[in-house]
Amino acid sequence: MILLLALLILVPAAAAMLRRNLVHSALLLVLSWAGLAAFYLWSGAEFVAFAQVLVYVGAVSMVVLFAVLLTRQNPDRAAPPDAAARLRAGAAVLTAAAVGAVIGHAILATPLPAAAGAPPVLTVRQLGLELMGRHAGSLLVIGALLTVALLGAVVLAAAEPGEKPGGKP
Amino acid sequence: MPPAPIFATLDPDRAFLERAPLLVRDFVTGLFPPSLQWLAGNLLAVVVIVLFFASLFALLTLAERKILGRIQNRPGPNRTGPAGLLQPLADAVKTLVKEDIVPRAADQVLHFLAPVVLVSLALMAFAVLPYGRHLVPVELDAAVLYFFAAGAATELAVFMAGWASRNKYSLLAAMRALAQLISYELPLLLSVVPVVMLAGTLSTTGIVAAQAGWTYGVIPHWHVLTPWGAAGFLLFFVSALAESNRSPFDLPEAESELIAGHLTEYSGFKYALFFMAEYFGMTALCGMGVTLFLGGWQAPCAFLEFIPSYAWFFAKLLLLLGVFMWIRGTLPRLRIDQLTRFAWKFLVPLALINLGTAAFWQLSAGWSGPALQLARWLVALALVAGPFTLLGRRLSAGVAPRTYRYAA
Amino acid sequence: MLGSGIIKGLAVTAKNLAGSFHDPARYVTQEFPEVQPQLPENSRNFPFLVADDGADPMGTLRCVACQICEKECPPQCIYIEKSKDKKPDAAGKLQLYPAVFAIDTSVCMSCQICVEVCPFDAIKMDQVFAIATTDRFNGLLLNREQLAKSNQYYHSIHPTEATEVDARLAAERKAAEEKARAAAAAKAAAPKPAAPPPPQPPA
């Protein structure tokens, strides 16, 4: 079951990288987020799963799609893969392999405890108390961070210098 | 508890009608071997939901055209079948038979996927609504969050529809639809927060249980009968109207401007799917509205308990849907900028202030005695009415009926 | 208060919704095939030729082929060919009759100018509106036989107008007869003078 979920997350992400059409890759990215939410559900954390769907699939995907639409450069300018590009691609694969190896080693090395009893049953009320109690501060910081990021994106998109005058959102 | 209701013998839990659906379910699941019974039970729930709400959708389209007709002093469809009852069947056959034209330039995959995603998400939202005392398809702890997660994903499908048909009108309309959906997502959620806060749980059955009981056997403890509840219900209702693209906010399919908005390039059964998804969305939102504010399947008075709980839920649901159609027959449409300004400058602030009122209501729960109760009500009412009139006046600043003079 | 206008509007539609069930003024649809419309007496559709006696329409057509209506018809959709011979009309005078009298109902806009200008009350407006044919050209070209209808039919659709017309025609006929009798008497009284003056056709 876990393998199926892993595939559901990784395959759309990989496909997103390969697709030429920007909108397709954005939608595939959203699909992999949905896969992530499925993984949370499988592991019993309903609250996090629904939050993931609500926040990512609902709102962030919209921001991504809007960004893709508004700053769409004309697709035919993508340069054909000449020698330099191939070199860069090779280097990228190498670094990816190195990073993968390090993570793999770290996972295998740490001694995972056997399944220690049932996972703690957590009700939404306790989660709420926890969030609003000890972690209230971090919650507010994250909120502020997100809004700033969004406003930054809008300002960037609006003030985009470029040959097309008036790229208004 | 006031003196035992005269129908003491009919304890609501053991009334025959009340248990009827459960008996049916146990009988059906009994047919299967024990290992499959869990699967059979849930599958049965899914089948019942899909069948019931699909037929409700069919009747709703007929009811809408009948009510609109009656408002306009005309009979509405009455040619197909007695009083037009076979009209939905005729519509279904028509959409099935109609040629499904897909524009050549369209993105085939997305073009097909959009209606499918939309309908499936709309159907998923029905899973958590408590239709009766024991009739909850899925008992979830974070049910309300699940409901709005399903609702939020529909924007994605609308975008896919608009983008995939490769036509500048539908793209323009998809953008407008997204702007509308996103800007009304916020007041929708904010109007639900006070209910969750006071009910203390996210699970729908918990919320309905919190609205149980009657004072003096007649006045139910529904949230809508509290000042913050009434304001919350109004906000929820208006945002639900906008969320399901209904009357004053049906901008995306504004036929007087961009023909059929992002649905221009769809025909045949796919168009019917969009239509069905809109109705499912509307019914689901009405169901949630009933659950949160109108006491779900609670009977309005103690002595009316003998009527089964699911009857009350569907009566209230149909009542709300009737109001949706009534509004569609009356109000003109808002322009896109007025629509978003109305959401951000009026609904969101009111929803936030409503949070405050609900908090006050929660804290002042302890005030007993008629004088304090009255004070508690008055303060809450002031907290609701005050901002409403102030913001209302600011919103409709330049707009007022005028008086006219006559030429010499 | 912000929503008051909208609430008043909703009240109006609610009144209409409720009203449509009991108040006939708020339920105005007449379901056509089952409920035939009662046309007011003056209602007009395509013209028809009046024949005094329903049994022999071609014989007793009032039309004398004077072609005034053909000239006056704005879209020029009437087509008349005079007959070679003459036949006596109701008042006994020898009159021409139309050999061909065709109205092209695909061009006619039923403006009833032909009825207005016809001095002999030979053409009147009918009230039949559901006439459909499959053939666009000859199907809508109604000739003499299809156009002729009896005076009784005329009485049935335009009662007051028909009685007026009949009264006037009867009066004219009586005047014509007196003049003929007076002329005959004058001729009898003085058989020798010049030939009797021919009776003028009623103006």
Place this chain on the structure above:
Amino acid sequence: MLASGSAAAPFSSASVRPVHDEFHGDLLEVSMGPHHPSTHGVFRMMVTLDGETIVRLKPVFGYLHRNHEKLGENTTYLGSMPYTDRLDYLCSMTNNWAYALAVEKLAGLVPPERAEYIRIILAELTRLINHSGLIGFLMQDTGCSGTPLMYAFREREKVLDLFEALSGSRMMCNYQRFGGCRVDLTPAWVDSARRLVDAFPRFLDEFEALLTGNEIFMARTQGVGRLSPELAVNAGLTGPVLRATGVGHDLRKVDAYGLYPRFDFRVPIGAHGDTYDRYMIRVLEMRESVQILQQALRDLPAGPIMDPKAKLRGLRPKAGEAYGRIEGAKGEIGFFLISDGSPNPYRYRIRPPSFINLTVLEDLCLGHTVADAVIILGSIDIVLGEVDR
């Protein structure tokens, strides 16, 4: 674009429209019509959009052009009377009256008093159905799904039944003749007319309750499509569109044709010249028409309905020309006739109000969104039969 020498008058079309001709990269050229559901007939608008706001709007029409004036020159004076019904096919009675008035001026015929009363009654009834029909269509454009339109048409049916009982046809009445009317009013007709007129204010109150105070309607129409009185007068606008800008010009008071001076009624004028004013002016005008109708039906004199001098056929007015105009529901509808003594007019010209009211369509729509352009077009009240002739 303008001939350089002459000083551009403040309202010449070039100076009013800030038309910048160099083509922006992201301007969207949208063609609305001629098969668009809200253009009141075969009418097209070439709209150039910059985002949501309109930068340029070129009306294109002529799809319903039947060369009505050439037809008029080839038929007799009486022959083109039924064709005037097809000009503004919602107000056939006022078209007939305007044509009859022009020919009476040319031929010197004077209709008797009863005929004048009948003409005023029919003209005011036509004004009622035209204004209520228009408001129904305007609401359809703002988005109410047909409810006000159905209420308006419910009342319109009653008036059309009256016209059918009188002239024989609901919309193509062909009723007026030069020097009077064709059919006299029967007492039964007058009673049903009186009942209808007395019941009309109740319908108007219901209509106003549904619309005038409605916040959404007010938000959608107030301040949309503002028109200045100077531009309105200069662009030759007439009718409710002109009066909405505050210019109190109503031919029933200015020319005082027919027996209008005998009736006391008021002419409502607006103050802002926007779409809401154009709507309210029409509602108030309907109330005034009801006043006129009640007075006319009360003291309708007996007597002949046709000028004895008038001959039905073979009207050959002396050589000369005449321009007669009346206050139709849409504005000043005029007929300019040049006769050379023959039974056919030498030149037969119609002055169509909605055609000329369209001159300012672009000035009204600039800077608004597509949704507003639809409402502004609806508030100008055009009928393509009259625009294209």
Place this chain on the structure above:
Amino acid sequence: METAEQIRDRLLARFPGAEITVVTNPGLSAQHSLLLGSPHARAIAQFLRDDPTLRLDQCSNVTGVDWPEKEIIDTVKVTVPDPAGGPPKVIEQKNKRLTPAYLEVVYHLYSIALRHGPVVIRTRTGNRSDQVDVPSLTPVWRSCEFQEREVFDLFGVSFSGHPDLRRILMWDGFKDYPMRKDYVDPDDYEWEPTPHDEVLARAKVHYPATPAAPEPKA
């Protein structure tokens, strides 16, 4: 409201060089008009609009009229000296002459401010073929914009100074001017059931194969 003659005299005083003549209207309505020469037409129109006593601020109607040349035979009595020295005889002499052909544009002006009118002004073109130019009055009254385009479309009068002179009713590819008296409508003939006289003749040309006229069914 001044009569046409008074207005003409004031205009002549104001614009000495302009040719303004009064065209009397023989009809009963007695709406006489002023014929303006082309060079001064726009200046006069501007004056008519801005003059405080007239203030003709609404140009209600713009009409095109086509006057093709007409053959007039006017008999004139001429005294011819008798070649044989006898007393001079008076004989009628019929000489044909062609009236000048031109296209004419008639403007009906009204004053909304002072509630009077109509003042009718006319402008004429040189002839009906090449000199068809007339000054446009759209810069003075914007109501003339669409109506002048219609006169251009249906009569072929080209208005100099019109901001946007295009065909308004006919489609742009249309060549001829339909409202002229000598306009021959194109022969895209569609068979009509009751053809008679020239319609019948043309039907025969088009549809020799089908029966020329419909035999009435006996």
